[in-house]
Amino acid sequence: MDIIDLLSHFAVALGIGLLIGIERGWRTREEKPGSRTAGVRTFTIIGLLGGTAGVLAETAGKPLTVTGGVIIGLGFAAFAITFTMMCRDENRADGSFSATTAIAGMLTFALSAYAMIGDVRAAAAAAVATVGVLALRTPLHAWLTTLEEREIRSALILLAMTFIALPVIPDQSIGPFGGVNPREIWLIAIILAGVSFAGYLAVKLLGTRHGIMLAAAAGGLVSSTAVTASSAKRAAAGEGAPHLLAAGVALATAVSFARVIAIAGFLTPGLLRFLAPPLGAAILAAVTWSFIAVSRRSSEGDDEQPVEFKNPFEFWAVIGFALLLAAIVLAGRLLGENLGEMGAIAGALALGLADVDAVTVSMSRLTPEPLSFNAAALAILAAVVSNNVSKTAIGAVAGRGAFAVQIAAMTALCFAAGALAYWLAGLIIPP
Secondary structure: OOHHHHHHHHHHHHHHHHHHHHHHHHHOOOOOOOOOOOOHHHHHHHHHHHHHHHHHHHHOOOOOOHHHHHHHHHHHHHHHHHHHHHHHHHHHHHOOOOOHHHHHHHHHHHHHHHHHHOOHHHHHHHHHHHHHHHHOHHHHHHHHHHOOHHHHHHHHHHHHHHHHHHHHOOOOOEOOOOOEOHHHHHHHHHHHHHHHHHHHHHHHHHHHHHHHHHHHHHHHHHOHHHHHHHHHHHHHHOOOOHHHHHHHHHHHHHHHHHHHHHHHHHHOHHHHHHHHHHHHHHHHHHHHHHHHHHHOOOOOOOOOOOOOOOOOOOHHHHHHHHHHHHHHHHHHHHHHHHOHHHHHHHHHHHHOOOOHHHHHHHHHHOOOOOOOHHHHHHHHHHHHHHHHHHHHHHHHHHHOHHHHHHHHHHHHHHHHHHHHHHHHHHHHOOO
């Protein structure tokens, strides 16, 4: 390492100590001098100390030799013992229990040493991440107080699905009619579960604070059907203005259309040519309806009420969803190969009453064989139509009155806009 490289690496080591020291010093800035273990100066020196240990280790041989490793190990041990004892004395004087400063000091030493013998970019990135975690102490602690056991359990299930189950699931097609790829199905279930969990968190963090519209938009990420059912019950109970509740359902419906576009586009971009025009027009119609309804908002009966959603992560629900995906893929192959494209579309029309996402994923995986892009897109649109018909029925049965009328009118407008856009796209875009 020439002198220019040596100085640049030392500069990174110093910068690591300075960056972490600024955060530690700012947090204890109101304490009297001499009453704290380490501040910006001490951490900066720790950075230089770690850098020096790294240089000494590299001098013993590169790549790092046993002698170099011993030099770094002994240097780290000597520093860690001294610094930890100082932090212990500080805790005793303050009557507190905290290992953060001690750990931050040891990490500063280690990162600075690594900056001399390893990749300076990785060392600098780790230092920035460290400062971010240290600086977010208050919001992180506040966030922990809001967590529920079921949310922690759900996050663990998602992590287990991704890092434990996914690597061991077979990555080859199994079963009749071309079979299904279990790994592919499981990966798709993880993606959709992650989207649902994000929607659940959005409802929890934002929906109850900002009212019906924001809760409905976030709820559309979880289930627009759930938004419709909840809004219908409130309308029937007189807990909100019907036009505002209907506006929330319209917004959730628009988000659900956008979900279909996003899922299909991610899995099979070729479908966007057929799905984007009708669903885009339907989104525009739903958002316009919602905007007009909100512009008529009255103060009477518009009190904020949260929309309740169940946690989207229950283990057996995830397993059931994965099995449903596999069953729909097999059914789609069977219908497509034996009854033709119309059979697959008819099946999607029926299955869409239960779950549009599953149909969207399944049809996307059946292209270009046995289904063409156009046939798969028509099947997905059929599922969207049947699902929105079921939501209209929910509005009519549970909501009744003005709410039911507005939901039916909004759905009809979306269907008309989508059908017109699909027809025009067929004329403009060559096959």
